[in-house]
């Protein structure tokens with residue numbers, strides 16, 4: 001099943017889509033912009049299904065021949081652009097699959113939909129070829145362009161499309177979704193929602209990832225012992241951390257959530273709003289061993305470590321500075 005009601009959050013996009021269908025004011029070109037994993041494809045699919053559905057109404061019926069074909073991803077009037085080279089969509093891809101086929105009328109529906117995923121991978125020639133199609137699309141054509149980065153698209157393309165920007169989904173909705181569809185317990189859903197920062201697909205990946213659990217366990221183990229560690233222990237820890245260098249941002253996010261919890265607890269003495277509620281004993285300890293100022297310094301150091309790593313400063317050096325700052329500020 002795929003309905004507008006299955007799209008979590010994104011009210012503005014959903015309202016827009018339903019209203020253009022209702023008023024029969026569908027444009028020829030849309031851009032859906034959103035983070036990787038945020039669910040752009042799912043939204044595009046629901047929209048395409050609704051546009052082609054044989055039944056009356058705004059929601060796709062999920063029952064008619066067209067809807068069933070769309071659900072099986074074999075509706076001949078929905079064309080998904082594919083590309084052989086993983087990092088580029090070439091002019092040939094656009095010519096063969098879009099410009100070259102768009103003049104062929106739809107098979108069964110009154111519309112023909114093109115879905116172009118990862119549009120930021122179109123090189124300049126490909127974009128120019130697509131632009132020609134966007135300048136004079138046939139009456140029945142609807143082109144849905146999906147991208148993580150609208151800035152990678154030519155302004156001339158943007159100006160011919162209705163741009164729909166995805167917004168971060170509220171944590172409470174993400175949590176509810178994870179509990180219902182990924183069947184994770186309340187506490188885990190909350191941690192994953194806090195991490196995913198409104199990205200529903202990322203939340204789902206985190207909730208079903210063993211790697212994430214492992215990183216979380218190690219981060220918390222480190223936090224519990226850092227004030228007793230000497231410089232040798234810290235060097236050893238950094239060596240171990242090299243193992244999950246790729247996920248280091250997740251690791252740093254876990255530390256940041258921990259210290260934000262500690263700060264919150266120090267200020268309110270209330271455990272109910274904490275993300276790491278189940279670690280309350282240790283959060284209490286962290287809060288009592290640091291000053292407000294110390295906790296602020298640690299949170300700033302975490303941000304700084306992230307920007308250093310993204311600027312390619314040495315991993316070992318960055319982590320050493322970070323862990324020493326944490327240690328220094330974890331003991332009144």
Ligand SMILES: [Zn+2]
Nearest residue numbers: 053061064067
């Ligand atoms: Zn239908």
